[in-house]
Amino acid sequence: MKRTILPVAVALLSGLAAQTAQAAMDEPIQVIRPPQNINLGMVELGKKLYFDPRLSKSGFISCNSCHNLSMGGTDNIPTSIGDKWQQGPINAPTVLNSSLNVAQFWDGRAADLKEQAGGPIANPGEMAFSHTLAIDVLESIPGYVREFKQVFGSDKIDIDQVTNAIAEFEKTLVTPNSRFDQWLLGKKDALNATELAGYQLFKNSGCVACHNGEAVGGNSFQKMGVVEPYKASSPAEGRSAVTGKDADRFNFKVPTLRNVEMTYPYFHDGAANTLTEAVDIMGRLQLGKKFTKEENAQIVAFLKTLTGDQPSFTLPILPPSSDSTPRPQPFGK
Amino acid sequence: MKRTILPVAVALLSGLAAQTAQAAMDEPIQVIRPPQNINLGMVELGKKLYFDPRLSKSGFISCNSCHNLSMGGTDNIPTSIGDKWQQGPINAPTVLNSSLNVAQFWDGRAADLKEQAGGPIANPGEMAFSHTLAIDVLESIPGYVREFKQVFGSDKIDIDQVTNAIAEFEKTLVTPNSRFDQWLLGKKDALNATELAGYQLFKNSGCVACHNGEAVGGNSFQKMGVVEPYKASSPAEGRSAVTGKDADRFNFKVPTLRNVEMTYPYFHDGAANTLTEAVDIMGRLQLGKKFTKEENAQIVAFLKTLTGDQPSFTLPILPPSSDSTPRPQPFGK
Numbered sequence: 001m002k003r004t005i006l007p008v009a010v011a012l013l014s015g016l017a018a019q020t021a022q023a024a025m026d027e028p029i030q031v032i033r034p035p036q037n038i039n040l041g042m043v044e045l046g047k048k049l050y051f052d053p054r055l056s057k058s059g060f061i062s063c064n065s066c067h068n069l070s071m072g073g074t075d076n077i078p079t080s081i082g083d084k085w086q087q088g089p090i091n092a093p094t095v096l097n098s099s100l101n102v103a104q105f106w107d108g109r110a111a112d113l114k115e116q117a118g119g120p121i122a123n124p125g126e127m128a129f130s131h132t133l134a135i136d137v138l139e140s141i142p143g144y145v146r147e148f149k150q151v152f153g154s155d156k157i158d159i160d161q162v163t164n165a166i167a168e169f170e171k172t173l174v175t176p177n178s179r180f181d182q183w184l185l186g187k188k189d190a191l192n193a194t195e196l197a198g199y200q201l202f203k204n205s206g207c208v209a210c211h212n213g214e215a216v217g218g219n220s221f222q223k224m225g226v227v228e229p230y231k232a233s234s235p236a237e238g239r240s241a242v243t244g245k246d247a248d249r250f251n252f253k254v255p256t257l258r259n260v261e262m263t264y265p266y267f268h269d270g271a272a273n274t275l276t277e278a279v280d281i282m283g284r285l286q287l288g289k290k291f292t293k294e295e296n297a298q299i300v301a302f303l304k305t306l307t308g309d310q311p312s313f314t315l316p317i318l319p320p321s322s323d324s325t326p327r328p329q330p331f332g333k
Numbered sequence: 334m335k336r337t338i339l340p341v342a343v344a345l346l347s348g349l350a351a352q353t354a355q356a357a358m359d360e361p362i363q364v365i366r367p368p369q370n371i372n373l374g375m376v377e378l379g380k381k382l383y384f385d386p387r388l389s390k391s392g393f394i395s396c397n398s399c400h401n402l403s404m405g406g407t408d409n410i411p412t413s414i415g416d417k418w419q420q421g422p423i424n425a426p427t428v429l430n431s432s433l434n435v436a437q438f439w440d441g442r443a444a445d446l447k448e449q450a451g452g453p454i455a456n457p458g459e460m461a462f463s464h465t466l467a468i469d470v471l472e473s474i475p476g477y478v479r480e481f482k483q484v485f486g487s488d489k490i491d492i493d494q495v496t497n498a499i500a501e502f503e504k505t506l507v508t509p510n511s512r513f514d515q516w517l518l519g520k521k522d523a524l525n526a527t528e529l530a531g532y533q534l535f536k537n538s539g540c541v542a543c544h545n546g547e548a549v550g551g552n553s554f555q556k557m558g559v560v561e562p563y564k565a566s567s568p569a570e571g572r573s574a575v576t577g578k579d580a581d582r583f584n585f586k587v588p589t590l591r592n593v594e595m596t597y598p599y600f601h602d603g604a605a606n607t608l609t610e611a612v613d614i615m616g617r618l619q620l621g622k623k624f625t626k627e628e629n630a631q632i633v634a635f636l637k638t639l640t641g642d643q644p645s646f647t648l649p650i651l652p653p654s655s656d657s658t659p660r661p662q663p664f665g666k
Binding site: 051052053054058059060065068069070071072076077078081084085087123181229262264273274275276306310311312313314316317318320321323327328330331 | 336384385386387391392393394398401402403404405408409410411415417418420477517594595596606607608609621643644645646647648651654656661663664
């Protein structure tokens with residue numbers, strides 16, 4: 001993907017910077033950008049809500065339960081655990097860098113983070129609450145009432161404010177400064193020979209057709225099982241559930257490969273435990289290519305260079321319930 | 334509880350400081366002291382372990398699930414949720430200031446924090462793992478192997494190291510600087526008239542017979558239901574389960590009242606939802622005293638001055654599993 005730059009533009013840049021900029025532009029993966037236009041008050045409120053299990057019926061499950069920010073923004077189990085230990089139908093995608101996704105959920109049924117955030121709260125198999133009940137809880141907690149008023153300027157809390165705040169916090173969960181980004185930015189010793197060989201294979205074998213851009217994925221829907229069918233251990237049918245089109249069956253949002261070392265197990269059904277296994281299956285099913293053991297190891301080595309700085313923040317302290325706060329219902333019907 | 338101080342000793346102190354020191358010494362509740370003799374490397378390791386759900390069979394439950402440091406070091410539900418959503422037999426006590434307890438668990442069956450920390454990991458109704466399996470997991474994770482070696486100087490990880498590190502982290506979870514402590518230290522406007530009236534009632538009614546010292550409790554076992562029997566919604570029998578003595582039936586460790594505003598619901602069965610209810614029941618059952626509505630409100634106002642600075646630290650990032658790490662078993666047998 002060579003591009004030419006007008007000599008006059010090049011002349012405006014210093015020599016090395018121009019070469020670096022040119023090199024980075026030539027790559028199908030782009031440096032991840034820090035979040036911009038962030039409302040910090042909303043972030044602090046959203047962070048509390050993200051960690052607050054009182055948004056669930058049981059009082060036990062928060063956003064962070066399944067999108068655990070200590071563990072790559074996921075739960076590291078094949079499919080998640082919901083209210084009363086219900087087994088979820090699909091692997092929890094990482095929340096890290098999710099603001100870069102073309103849409104949210106594996107089937108893209110939510111347009112953005114705000115729309116996504118309301119889903120699990122009201123899903124009977126996940127947090128098993130309702131938006132109305134969640135608002136009742138929040139409005140009974142003086143600390144939240146004050147903070148919502150400060151951020152949104154209103155005496156009433158509504159679900160739009162809740163999901164806006166959670167989404168604003170999630171927008172901050174980008175992971176810059178991976179070794180691969182350092183390399184893209186010109187630090188040529190950031191990657192070793194094996195990792196570079198892996199990246200060449202990743203490009204030349206066709207992986208980048210889907211895994212590209214800032215998030216190394218997340219920007220398109222693609223069929224799982226192009227060359228060979230994928231025998232999923234999950235009933236999820238992907239994009240067709242949203243579009244109703246048979247052609248979209250088993251089309252799933254391409255997952256980001258940022259921090260992929262931390263987001264095991266892999267695929268929408270969480271059936272692949274290791275990167276080695278995932279690379280092997282992807283090669284065969286999507287590309288019709290059987291990577292050798294050495295090639296596989298090189299690609300895995302490259303993938304591990306995509307681990308960036310993890311979100312760093314103080315554990316939020318949640319405002320206590322009041323006497324009138326509806327109590328959680330962890331047991332019983 | 335007036336004490337006299339030798340005039341010569343008083344002369345050594347400046348006037349106001351002497352009065353303050355004397356006043357604080359006269360009180361049955363003492364200022365909470367910051368943690369001392371702390372091994373910071375062990376704290377950082379213990380913090381990761383405290384947040385790591387890979388110490389449970391399911392990969393979903395960590396120490397922080399039931400002793401949530403965003404919520405006063407407890408889970409704010411009557412009895413905790415264990416592996417496969419099993420209902421626990423007893424209310425999760427707060428981990429905050431637990432280093433000050435005479436012993437751990439409601440029945441004191443663990444001598445100290447280190448002994449306590451091993452319990453839930455291997456309890457089939459809680460984390461449902463075993464110490465051996467937990468060590469297998471930790472030894473398969475390169476990031477942990479390095480950190481244990483750095484902290485303990487050994488190539489092998491063992492459960493003693495694990496529980497030592499968790500206990501060391503827990504020792505840091507003290508909550509200084511409550512308004513009540515500020516008052517004890519001489520800031521006389523730290524409490525308002527209602528709160529002071531509540532404190533006088535708390536002292537004069539006999540509450541301080543059990544709720545005293547640095548932790549305002551935690552330093553003795555006492556019978557639940559002295560004047561009137563307590564009709565518990567839990568089968569727990571308390572201290573007799575440890576001592577085998579019938580006289581110890583329904584003797585429980587007196588809970589700390591530090592941060593009690595955050596550690597609802599109350600009592601070993603979590604049956605009291607509000608401080609108002611808890612104060613009323615304690616007055617009647619333990620002291621044979623029916624507090625008026627105003628007295629109750631004053632005591633509750635005093636209790637809320639015991640909320641201290643909550644632990645403030647960066648959410649730990651856990652080292653990722655390796656290909657050889659045994660995978661969690663959230664579902665199935």
